Amino acid sequence: MRITKSLLAVAAGSLILSSCVSSKVHQELQDKYDALAAANENLLQENEECSADLTEARALLDRCVDARDELIQDTVNQNMAIRKLRRSYEDLNKNYEFLLDNNNTMLANNARENRALLDRLEALQDQLEDKEDSLRIEQESLSTLRSMLEAREARVNELEGVIARQDSIVNYVQQRVSDALLGFEGKGLTVEMKNGQVYVSLENRLLFASGSWTVQQEGQNALNQLASVLADNPDIKIMVEGHTDDDAYRGNGQVRDNWDLSVMRSTSVVKILLNNEGIAPQRITAAGRGEYLPLASNETAEGKAKNRRIEVILTPDLSELMELVGSMK
Known part of the structure; x- marks a missing residue:
């Protein structure tokens, strides 16, 4: 606007002067005026353009300010987020360090435990190998024992067979003796089997007079x-045992007590048995028990009578049986 006013002033001055100057000068001034007017027109146009640019620049500035404000707010928000992230990071880092320490501790503990487990495993392996060796030895021993047991079972079976034969013999002898002495039953003679042996018990009333060791005729017949x-x-095998009661024997010769008397009576019986040529002396043993193996109480007459006796004990030949028993030891 200031430029336009200046141009008008120049133009007015030019009109005033035109009345006082020549046409040449007037033309020059007119040309200048026209040039200035054109320039003014250009300036006005430029001014409008500048105004438009300014408006646009101000709008851009406003947008930039808004964008700046948004950026500032966003920056603030981002800073807050960053601070939160930094705190989270610090917390995570602390947790990580804590976990790392724990992990290192656990790894160390695990390493120790693994070492201990390995040591234990090696020890168990050694024990297992020892047990396997022991088991192998035990199996070998078991095999040996099984063989021994089988052999022993065979001997036991053989032994049972021998015992069965011995029992059969004893039963047979008992029956034969019982049959042979049947006529003497009720006269102080009994036959029974005990412990695999045949016991022929003859009371003194059948064999001897009181205080004597000479066998009477009925006793000799039996x-x-x-x-x-x-x-x-x-x-x-034949064992002849003499027994007495506990009444004291008062002898004047070599027979002085019950023990002597029991021996003499058993010897007398042995001599009668040996009169049979089928009995070898090696089969017979004479023994005296005196009053020391009573069958009944010596407090009664009946008990004393039972205790005064000769027992002929018949035993089967046990040599085969003893050989088998000896082989099993």
């Missing part, structure tokens, strides 16, 4: 019957 059975069974 012993001869017994001797005939024993002669037919040469494998039977």
Whole structure:
């Protein structure tokens, strides 16, 4: 606007001067005026353009300000987020360090535990190998024992067979003796089997007078019957035992007490049995028990009578049995 006013002033001055100057000068001024007017027109146009640019620049500035404000707010928000992230990061880092320390501790503990487990495993492996060795030895021992057991079972079976034969022999002898001495039952003679042996018990009333060791005739008859059975069974061992009651024996000769008397009576019986040629002396043993193996109480007359006796104990030949027993030890 200031430029336009200046141009008008120049133009007015030019009109005033035109009346005082020549046409040449007037033309020059007119040309200048026209040039200035054109320039003014250009300036006005430029001014409008500048105004438009200014308006646009101001709008852009406003947008820039808004964008700046948004950027500032966004920056603030971002800073807050960054601070939160930094705190989270710091927390995570602390947790990570804590976990790392724990992990290192756990790794160390695990390493120790693994070492201990490995040591334990090696020890168990050694124990297993030892047990396998022991098991192998035990299996070998078991195999040996099984063989021994089988051999022992065979011997036991053989032993049972021998015992069965011995029992059969004893039963047979008992029956033969019982049959042979049947006529003497109720006269102080009994036959029974005990512990695999045959016991022939003859009371003194059948054999001897009181205080004597000479066998009476009826007793001799019974012993001869017994001797005939024993002669037919040469494998039977014969033990003749003399027994007395506890009444004191008052002897004047070599027989001075009950023990002597029991021995003398058993010897007398042995001599009668040996009169049978089928009985070898090696089969017979004479023994005296005196009053020390009573069958009943010596407090009564009946008990004393039972205790005064001769027992002929018949035993089968046990040599085969003893050999088997010895081989099993």
